Amino acid sequence: MNDRTVVYSTYYNPMEANIIKAKLEDSGFACFLADENVATLNPLYNQAIGGVKLIVFERDVEAINALLIEDNSLNFDPSEEIIDEEKSGDDKTVCARCGSTNVGYGMATNKKYSIWAIIIAFLTLSTPIKANKCHHCYDCGYEFE
Structure with missing residues (x-):
């Protein structure tokens, strides 16, 4: 056995x-x-x-x-149901560069913090608090509003 x-x-x-x-x-x-x-x-x-x-x-x-x-x-998959509730219909975000619909919304990777967040963090000797958010294409890596 x-x-x-x-x-x-x-x-x-x-x-x-x-x-x-x-x-x-x-x-x-x-x-x-x-x-x-x-x-x-x-x-x-x-x-x-x-x-x-x-x-x-x-x-x-x-x-x-x-x-x-x-x-x-x-x-x-509970994440699919949440996405379906947020986006009713076919109004999916499309990447402006490659036309892909494999796009997510979240924290920016290139320009993560605004200049004001960096200045305030420098003056207070801390890390920046407010981060920028944008759409991110997972196929080509392009970030857009």
Whole structure:
């Protein structure tokens, strides 16, 4: 009998890992999570440790694949629903340089701080507080308002 364990998948969200683990345990599969405590106590280490690892027996991998493919409720991505609520319709932002719709809105990378934020930070011997935000194209790297 093959009692070898393998890392079935990794998750950067401990909640998602626990949901999958509970689903597998309810279906009768033996499994456990590795590095869950580190990722929960200090989320900044999550990238360094490689995320929360779901460990299963090698003999169960095919049955687990079939179970998870069959269960469509695990394909739920809450970030997609939030995006859909914010953007009703087809008014997606398009990159002015390359025409891509792979665009996000967030903190600027090139001109992160305004001149006033830099001056005030210099005078108070602290770091700048207010950062600029803009649209960022993930395909060509162009930043625009």
